[in-house]
Amino acid sequence: MTNGYSVGGDVVSWCTKCKLELGHTIIAIVDNKPVKVKCNTCNGQHNYRSAPAEQKKSTAKRAGRKRKTPEEIYNEHVTRLSSENVPVARKYRINDNFTVDDLIDHPKFGIGVVMAIVKTNKIETLFKDGPRLLIQNQ
Numbered sequence: 001m002t003n004g005y006s007v008g009g010d011v012v013s014w015c016t017k018c019k020l021e022l023g024h025t026i027i028a029i030v031d032n033k034p035v036k037v038k039c040n041t042c043n044g045q046h047n048y049r050s051a052p053a054e055q056k057k058s059t060a061k062r063a064g065r066k067r068k069t070p071e072e073i074y075n076e077h078v079t080r081l082s083s084e085n086v087p088v089a090r091k092y093r094i095n096d097n098f099t100v101d102d103l104i105d106h107p108k109f110g111i112g113v114v115m116a117i118v119k120t121n122k123i124e125t126l127f128k129d130g131p132r133l134l135i136q137n138q
């Protein structure tokens with residue numbers, strides 16, 4: 001027990017109130033790790049935290065707000081449609097008739113998701129490398 005923690009000893013922990021990494025006094029230990037600490041600055045008692053949890057959360061939120069790449073949007077749609085009603089992509093043919101949310105198996109571009117009917121004979125389809133206009137109803 002030379003480098004172990006002990007109740008009443010000091011440990012650097014993330015303080016949930018001060019929002020800083022500060023010196024804390026250990027109140028409770030489980031499996032040689034501090035679980036409950038008291039902040040030496042604000043005297044607040046809380047669970048031991050080695051990293052700022054809230055900061056991590058806000059970083060994730062910020063990342064979610066950033067513009068998605070076509071590939072990310074594509075992956076979301078394919079994942080959603082694959083788990084829902086359209087498990088298999090239909091082979092693309094120019095004389096076929098597709099609707100929004102159809103999965104298309106294109107010989108050149110791969111699997112695509114129909115995003116919009118542009119005209120009765122044109123569909124906007126999202127492929128892994130971006131959206132493309134395809135002809136239908138020919």
Ligand SMILES: [Zn+2]
Pocket residue numbers: 015016017018019022039040041042043044
């Ligand atoms: Zn504090």
